Amino acid sequence: MTNLEMPIFSNTCGKLFTDKVIFASALRETEIDTREIKNISFAGSVKTSSLLFLAVPAMLIFIPYFFFHESEVFLKFLVTVLGVAFFTIAVIKAQKSYRLKVNLKNGETITWNVWQGNMREANKFVEQVKNRLRRQA
Incomplete structure (x- = not known):
């Protein structure tokens, strides 16, 4: 050059x-x-290291179906909505x-x-x- x-x-x-x-x-x-x-x-x-933080909100989405009884529909709904909200925030902030x-x-x-x-x-x-x-x- x-x-x-x-x-x-x-x-x-x-x-x-x-x-x-x-x-x-x-x-x-x-x-x-x-x-x-x-x-x-x-x-x-x-980054794969930031995907680790998606595990906690994902557990909040699925835990209500294993630990709550069928009569506790509102509680299942509330925990699932909280899990989806935290999961969305984790994806955006990744x-x-x-x-x-x-x-x-x-x-x-x-x-x-x-x-x-x-x-x-x-x-x-x-x-x-x-x-x-x-x-x-």
Whole structure:
């Protein structure tokens, strides 16, 4: 890369040039030729450690059917509604991890973790790279 070469697009996730993409992370930068990239995506998933907290509200949903008698319908309903409410809150508050995923034409997949505060920047970066890949095809 020469000093005269200017990026088409640049943000905290990396830089996009006419013939290559430089992905930036906290520890390093990785340069990939755009002809080698098959697909790029931005995805988020729930961390498995936060799914552990779903067990307690799930128990509240099913316990009334095993411990309460048929005559205690209101109590069953109340505990089940409480369980559903806590389960919903646990799902909404679950910790998520976000990553950029690059599929190369040779079958290799490279991923970079993205901080939750950079979600918008990562989406913009992925769209710019996808637009560049479409123009090259």
